Amino acid sequence: xxxxxxxxxxxxxxxxxxxxxxxxxxxxxxxxxxxxxxxxxxxxxxxxxxxxxxxxxxxxxxxxxxxxxxxxxxxxxxxxxxxxxxxxxxxxxxxxxxxxxxxxxxxxxxxxxxxxxxxxxxxxxxxxxxxxxxxxxxxxxxxxxxxxxxxxxxxxxxxxxxxxxxxxxxxxxxxxxxxxxxxxxxxxxxxxxxxxxxxxxxxxxxxxxxxxxxxxxxxxxxxxxxxxxxxxxxxxxxxxxxxxxxxxxxxxxxxxxxxxxxxxxxxxxxxxxxxxxxxxxxxxxxx
Ligand SMILES: *[C@@H]1O[C@H](CO)[C@@H](O)[C@H](O)[C@H]1NC(C)=O
Ligand SMILES: *[C@@H]1O[C@H](CO)[C@@H](O)[C@H](O)[C@H]1NC(C)=O
Ligand SMILES: *[C@@H]1O[C@H](CO)[C@@H](O)[C@H](O)[C@H]1NC(C)=O
Ligand SMILES: *[C@@H]1O[C@H](CO)[C@@H](O)[C@H](O)[C@H]1NC(C)=O
Ligand SMILES: *[C@@H]1O[C@H](CO)[C@@H](O)[C@H](O)[C@H]1NC(C)=O
Ligand SMILES: *[C@@H]1O[C@H](CO)[C@@H](O)[C@H](O)[C@H]1NC(C)=O
Numbered sequence: 001x002x003x004x005x006x007x008x009x010x011x012x013x014x015x016x017x018x019x020x021x022x023x024x025x026x027x028x029x030x031x032x033x034x035x036x037x038x039x040x041x042x043x044x045x046x047x048x049x050x051x052x053x054x055x056x057x058x059x060x061x062x063x064x065x066x067x068x069x070x071x072x073x074x075x076x077x078x079x080x081x082x083x084x085x086x087x088x089x090x091x092x093x094x095x096x097x098x099x100x101x102x103x104x105x106x107x108x109x110x111x112x113x114x115x116x117x118x119x120x121x122x123x124x125x126x127x128x129x130x131x132x133x134x135x136x137x138x139x140x141x142x143x144x145x146x147x148x149x150x151x152x153x154x155x156x157x158x159x160x161x162x163x164x165x166x167x168x169x170x171x172x173x174x175x176x177x178x179x180x181x182x183x184x185x186x187x188x189x190x191x192x193x194x195x196x197x198x199x200x201x202x203x204x205x206x207x208x209x210x211x212x213x214x215x216x217x218x219x220x221x222x223x224x225x226x227x228x229x230x231x232x233x234x235x236x237x238x239x240x241x242x243x244x245x246x247x248x249x250x251x252x253x254x255x256x257x258x259x260x261x262x263x264x265x266x267x268x269x270x271x272x273x274x275x276x277x278x279x280x281x282x283x284x285x286x287x
Contacts, residue, residue: 052096053103054111077108078283079165080157082150082188084174085111086255087137089119094256095171098272102169105276108161112153114146114174125256146177154187164286165189167279171255172197179203182211190282192275194254195219204233210240212278214271216249244274 081102085095090111099109113119118140124132157166167190170178175196180203182191191207194214198221213230215222227243234241246267249257254271257264 052093052100054096054099054109077161077163078106079167079279080108080110080161080163081279082153082157082166082168083109083111084150084168084170084177085114085119086172086174086252087115087120087134088122088125088256089113089115091119092122092255098171098255101272102276105280107279108163110153110157112149114149114177115141116149143180147180150177150181154181158187165283167191167282169193169275170196172252175199176203178211179207182207182209184208190279192278194271194275195222195251197221197251199230201229201233204230205237207234207237207239210278210282212242212274213244214254214267214274215243215245216251216253216267217245217247218249219251219253221251242274242278244270246270 083095083099083102085092088095090096090113095111099111102109118137120132120134120137124130124134154166157163166187168178168181168188170176170191170193172195175193176199178188178191178193179196179199181188183206186208189209190211191209192212192214195216196213211234215227227245231241231243233239234243246253246263248261248263249267250264253264253267255268257268259265259268
């Protein structure tokens with residue numbers, strides 16, 4: 001691997017902005033945990049609590065900080081995975097631990113800081129009295145800006161690492177961008193999204209590569225009607241796709257859920273292994 005990156009000594013700090021709740025109800029979500037409750041005990045790839053092993057590096061003149069997860073035991077990763085986070089960004093340890101898990105499954109995982117340090121702070125999730133203003137946050141991160149960051153990251157992956165293929169995973173906010181970037185012009189050639197938010201029909205229609213989706217039955221932003229619409233688009237467009245519905249799982253479950261509830265824990269792990277199996281098949285396609 002070429003060492004094009006420069007290390008950044010700076011620690012990421014969460015946004016210090018405080019606003020009132022607005023636009024998006026987080027009350028049904030749970031700050032959660034990642035893989036604390038492992039069903040697949042003994043199976044490598046399942047992480048428990050702790051810190052991420054990812055490295056924070058600055059690219060593109062410090063415009064954003066991607067976290068690079070490299071499986072040190074794997075000299076040649078199976079492929080690269082562009083990890084597009086939820087609104088809590090790379091600052092949320094859950095996202096970083098999830099990336100570690102994907103790295104352990106044999107992938108080179110890159111998480112760009114989609115929000116340039118302005119991710120929604122975890123306290124907006126954990127504190128029931130949070131006054132964080134999500135209505136004000138969204139317009140600060142419009143699709144044009146997120147798309148540009150994703151494009152820069154993809155260009156950097158291509159020029160920096162020797163990988164045959166690049167896939168993308170996205171959670172909530174990031175899920176929409178998996179759809180937006182699985183187009184014929186993109187270097188991405190497979191995708192996985194869990195509980196994607198605000199994705200438009202036209203974005204699903206434009207998908208040109210295999211896509212796997214994970215939904216939770218309690219997700220109010222992906223209702224039965226929404227899911228049927230998406231599946232109809234995929235069928236009509238003859239897409240290569242898979243959708244899985246996890247019972248008892250809410251919006252956000254693949255990243256942050258109450259692992260003390262067995263079926264939520266099952267859903268989180270299920271969504272993780274769903275992504276890994278999907279990409280493992282995609283990697284095999286060329287062999
Ligand atoms: C995580 O990192 C923090 C700060 O560097 C450190 O205090 C803590 O012990 C680490 N935890 C684990 C489980 O490594
Ligand atoms: C939230 O505010 C309510 C009403 O003021 C208070 O009773 C409760 O203790 C607060 N909760 C936390 C976690 O601060
Ligand atoms: C939240 O932000 C929106 C948009 O900027 C603004 O209209 C609204 O007044 C804010 N809410 C509070 C409680 O500050
Ligand atoms: C990102 O790249 C795609 C091609 O994959 C292009 O269509 C799009 O205009 C680019 N967007 C930005 C904001 O650079
Ligand atoms: C989900 O369905 C509702 C009700 O039909 C609709 O208003 C909304 O736009 C749909 N959401 C998405 C992301 O397609
Ligand atoms: C649908 O896609 C499959 C697999 O890519 C292909 O074999 C088949 O010919 C396509 N069917 C139509 C009607 O385009």
